[in-house]
Amino acid sequence: QAEWVGGYLGPALQDAGFGSTKIYVLDDIRLVLPEWLHALMSNNASRGFVSGVAVHWYLDFLVPSSVLDETHRQYPDVPILYTEACTGQWPWQPLKVVLGSWQRAQYYLDDVIDTLNHWSVGWIDWNLFLDTKGGPNWANNLVDAPIIVNAGTGEAYKQPMFYALSHVSKLLEEGSLRVAFSAAPSTSSINSVAFLTPSGDLVAVILNKKRSPVTVEIRDRSSSRSTLLQLPASSFTTLYWSPAS
CATH class of the missing domain: 3.20.20.80 (Glycosidases)
Structure with a gap:
């Protein structure tokens, strides 16, 4: 080649x-x-x-x-x-x-x-x-x-x-930058990725591969905020938020 x-x-x-x-x-x-x-x-x-x-x-x-x-x-x-x-x-x-x-x-x-x-x-x-x-x-x-x-x-x-x-296509703008992200607790049944968009918003996509609901904690270190989120069994979840809000 x-x-x-x-x-x-x-x-x-x-x-x-x-x-x-x-x-x-x-x-x-x-x-x-x-x-x-x-x-x-x-x-x-x-x-x-x-x-x-x-x-x-x-x-x-x-x-x-x-x-x-x-x-x-x-x-x-x-x-x-x-x-x-x-x-x-x-x-x-x-x-x-x-x-x-x-x-x-x-x-x-x-x-x-x-x-x-x-x-x-x-x-x-x-x-x-x-x-x-x-x-x-x-x-x-x-x-x-x-x-x-x-x-x-x-x-x-x-x-x-x-x-x-x-x-992974509707909210991820061209030019978005991947940022460090993990949903706690970290297990093999959860896969996730997050991006900072050019407009300054954060987008996280989380996959729960487990056949039962899983509760995870999402922490935003830039604002010291956190939230508990229950992921349905075998589910896809997209989070979208502004660090300043």
Whole structure:
């Protein structure tokens, strides 16, 4: 890829007047990070064309998110962007589309929160909407999607995955900065992330993976305020507040 980007793709875009086009390299799973990015950044020809590194979420459950930390440590000026995710893609998942699956939504939000906590600047779903079979797809690679369209009835179904993504997209403005955040008590069943928006407000997204309610304490050290919050079982919660109010 270093040879292709440095010797062909990058120069071709420049010669065609598209030199401002951003090239995100890798576009595969994080198993090969940071070595893959190092190969491109240590190549004199390709280094100048690398705008960021694109990562797919597949096998994130096997590869620790610490590889994202190490990638950022070595190349802090290279953004890490998650560019592909879907569910129902594995051979052991015979049902490609599962209408109303809360579990798949939880998988989504858990990964989004985890990757944002480890230097990812964004997270993109592979398909905004698909049909009830999980297509169409020329390779018959059928998967699930946040919105399923029933062409026969003219209906569209918003899946739980749609609402999971809404929790990290509706209130997070472009340019928001991640801040240190944890919901006490800290347990493996709770995953959370928080951001300071350009307008000066704070947004926190909390996932309760436990099948029972959990009470957590939220403390804002900037204002010495705290509040107790009961998270419903298997729930997604977004908090939005102004530190000054």
